[in-house]
Amino acid sequence: MRKQIVAGNWKMNLTLEEGQILTSEVVNMVKDEVDSRVEIALCPPFIHLATVSKLIGAIPNVKLGAQNVHQESAGAYTGEVSASMLQSVGTHYVLIGHSERREYFHEGDALLAQKLDAVLAAGMTPLFCCGEPLDIREAGTQNAYVSAQLTNSLFHLDAETMQKVVIAYEPIWAIGTGKTASAAQAQEMHAHLRAHLAGQYGQAVADQVSILYGGSVKPANAAEIFGGADVDGGLIGGASLKSRDFTDIAKAIQL
Numbered sequence: 110m111r112k113q114i115v116a117g118n119w120k121m122n123l124t125l126e127e128g129q130i131l132t133s134e135v136v137n138m139v140k141d142e143v144d145s146r147v148e149i150a151l152c153p154p155f156i157h158l159a160t161v162s163k164l165i166g167a168i169p170n171v172k173l174g175a176q177n178v179h180q181e182s183a184g185a186y187t188g189e190v191s192a193s194m195l196q197s198v199g200t201h202y203v204l205i206g207h208s209e210r211r212e213y214f215h216e217g218d219a220l221l222a223q224k225l226d227a228v229l230a231a232g233m234t235p236l237f238c239c240g241e242p243l244d245i246r247e248a249g250t251q252n253a254y255v256s257a258q259l260t261n262s263l264f265h266l267d268a269e270t271m272q273k274v275v276i277a278y279e280p281i282w283a284i285g286t287g288k289t290a291s292a293a294q295a296q297e298m299h300a301h302l303r304a305h306l307a308g309q310y311g312q313a314v315a316d317q318v319s320i321l322y323g324g325s326v327k328p329a330n331a332a333e334i335f336g337g338a339d340v341d342g343g344l345i346g347g348a349s350l351k352s353r354d355f356t357d358i359a360k361a362i363q364l
């Protein structure tokens with residue numbers, strides 16, 4: 110069975126102390142309430158990583174994630190953080206290509222492929238984000254747009270390595286807008302992406318890759334969205350800042 114994952118992307122929010130409080134709350138609720146087969150990931154800003162790593166300790170289904178990484182292994186890149194640095198504090202997942210990185214920091218497909226390779230070389234799991242803007246959705250060309258993002262940044266990998274990647278589909282028009290894709294729209298795109306993976310790597314490999322949905326997931330809509338056969342969990346922004354909401358979203362996973 111594919112791994113079911115609920116990842117919280119804190120984005121640029123929370124002081125160190127606020128992050129400690131949120132992590133402790135989430136850890137306690139997850140331990141008590143969430144099936145241990147569901148994997149939880151917390152993706153705080155860099156300054157929190159070492160602290161969150163200690164707080165999640167040895168709970169096997171709670172993992173640490175980072176929001177970004179630099180593609181080079183070390184050197185004169187002021188302000189940047191390398192994959193080996195992230196790995197050294199216990200990071201398991203690294204978000205690659207979030208739409209905010211693509212838009213505000215001009216990260217394109219070729220650069221994202223380099224970041225992906227850096228994460229894999231350090232033994233961590235890339236959580237590769239893709240998704241279309243509103244004008245592409247309105248033009249009806251979203252399937253071609255999103256599959257090109259996969260082709261351009263992932264398809265240099267061999268089949269064995271591809272199975273180590275997690276994908277998050279996040280339609281940009283649904284991020285932070287309160288507007289989610291319908292469960293049917295999410296399932297349709299996830300099935301399309303899995304077929305696109307199967308076309309390159311075969312069905313057995315495609316069936317191993319977890320594909321998460323992101324964009325205004327809340328406790329009230331999580332179960333319906335996660336009900337899609339090709340939807341393997343969620344990447345949660347705003348609602349991941351509230352321990353109760355985040356835990357309730359994780360509880361909506363159907364195993």
Ligand code: PGA
Pocket residue numbers: 118279283284285286287323324325326344345346347348
């Ligand atoms: P949102 O963000 O849940 O606040 O819409 C999702 C994301 O950007 O990962």
